[in-house]
């Protein structure tokens with residue numbers, strides 16, 4: 380099995396173990412090197428999986444969960460086939476899986492997808508290990524199959540999010556008397572480099588594009604990791620989607636001078652009341668969108684919705700190292716065009732861009748309150764704010780009631 384085939388870039392390449400003695404293969408695109416270098420890194424076990432997530436070689440809420448789950452799948456298969464004595468019973472496999480998932484949970488704290496997947500996979504393994512005639516192999520393979528399913532389901536969910544989101548934007552634009560095509564703004568990277576393929580917010584932009592409804596997409600650079608200028612711009616150029624890069628500081632001026640039909644962002648964790656943790660800078664985009672009367676849309680699979688977290692106040696916001704703010708990596712610009720032609724591609728280098736000694740605050744995410752969000756688009760459809768209950772109370776989006784309609 381390999382990752383979903385598509386013309387979009389592929390962050391994750393996975394193949395299931397072939398013959399019983401051959402190991403599975405998991406390779407991830409090192410996103411710290413994009414867009415200048417395309418390097419896939421092998422992930423052979425949970426230690427590798429934890430590293431590529433923690434270091435942000437792999438990032439994006441769904442991709443984090445999928446890579447973590449598959450890193451355990453390849454390790455589990457390798458141990459089962461190379462040293463089967465490690466797993467004398469089905470229960471020993473269950474214990475191994477629990478231990479490894481707890482370790483993977485420590486890689487990054489904010490995106491709920493990793494924690495949702497871990498809890499779901501633990502249940503799969505408990506059921507398999509307690510089944511009649513359960514064996515080490517049957518229990519391990521139950522885990523591996525469930526982890527593999529995440530790859531395919533994520534792409535299906537993203538295609539569905541794309542359709543629901545594009546329809547909502549076009550209908551709202553038509554109701555506002557706008558043209559048949561729209562201009563939108565997105566933040567961070569929510570495309571094929573943040574998921575198993577197609578993407579969430581960027582999946583809506585892809586759907587608008589392939590259905591002829593996209594006039595133009597604007598993307599913010601998304602300091603300090605630059606997911607926008609390095610990753611989203613890369614995806615948009617790769618697929619020749621009409622797009623323009625702006626600095627984060629330009630977003631309000633853009634909304635004030637261009638007909639932006641919607642701001643579309645992803646999510647790392649949507650709380651039960653619709654408050655949403657997403658890449659730093661999302662909150663101020665929501666404030667600017669509200670001021671300019673621009674719909675603010677969160678696009679997220681149901682695996683990003685955390686009904687166990689009541690409000691955004693309860694979401695842990697990851698803080699990352701200062702160097703990610705004060706240093707920038709990029710491709711060295713040749714002294715002259717002749718130099719560029721004469722030499723091979725210049726090396727990537729890192730430069731320090733801030734006054735040495737300055738303090739740095741580097742929260743990787745912020746929380747947008749539900750009352751600033753026009754809707755949350757999931758694979759099931761569009762979750763809208765409920766009318767505010769009680770005088771003076773802010774409207775919110777009841778995600779529990781929304782998901783209950785689709786409970787299996």
Ligand SMILES: CSC[C@H]1O[C@H](OP(=O)(O)O)[C@H](O)[C@@H]1O
Pocket residue numbers: 438439440441567568569570573574579580606644645646647657658659743
């Ligand atoms: C498809 S959701 C991706 C989500 O994850 C990003 O954060 P990071 O790059 O730090 O993993 C950002 O918040 C995106 O909206």
